Amino acid sequence: MVDEAKREDILKRLSDGVVYYDEEKVIVASNEAVEDGLDPFDAIMNGLAAGMEIVGQLYEKQEYFVPEILMCADALYAGLNILRPHLKAKEMKERVKGQVVIGVVQGDVHDIGKNLVKMMFDVAGFTVHDLGADVPLEKFAEEQVRTDSNIIALSAMMTTTMMGMKKVVQMIKERNPEVAIMVGGAPLTKEIADVFGADGYAENAGNAVQEAIKMISRLREMHAKRQLEAAP
Secondary structure (H helix, E strand, O other), X not given: OOOHHHHHHHHHHHXXXXXXXOHHHHHHHHHHHHHOOOOHHHXXXXXXXXXXXXXXXXXXXXXXXXXXXXXXXXXHHHHHHHHHHHOOHHHHHHHOOOEEEEEEEOOOXXXXXXXXXXXXXXXHOOEEEEOOOOEOHHHHHHHHHHXXXXXXXXXXXXXXXXXXXXXXXXXXXXXXXXXXXXXXXXXXXXXXXXXXXXXXXXXXXXXXXXXXXXXXXXXXXXXXXXXXXXXX
């Protein structure tokens, strides 16, 4: 069992390695985490993912741009490749949160924010179905049916394209009212998300994952309640 001081040191080096796109630093810290017996899920979430949240903030402040994001992502996945194989099968099963369909709505090609959220979902243990950018509105509903996903995550970076979100929410809710829908992007607010009928609003990448986990919990509670009511 690694002591707290050593744990904090490894987590900080993992986070810093991602933030400063130092792939070698991440690889060394990841291998050290494995050798010292640090919980790999702890290392992933509180080291690598914590670093990627900072990267997202730097991007929002326009201190980082696309090239930096790509290099940070390379560092993140270098660490994941080392740590993930050490997650036990039971832990993997318990920590898989659900399935999510994600994409940028029709008419909008701004996908860096969506890609950050996708990465955080991936790191957190979701199965991610990425539709990309400029996605036809009906495609979200079709992909939900095809994959039986629990969550739909919609992104828009322009006020003109965010209006398409309302149509997607209506389309999906008509087919399956139990699907949880999350929206996010620069022009969105919690109030707008509520007006659109969305179940969740993501202010940033880390918040998206937390919101999704809450929504999955609510969906499971609803399912369990229905099973109890249906029982003879």
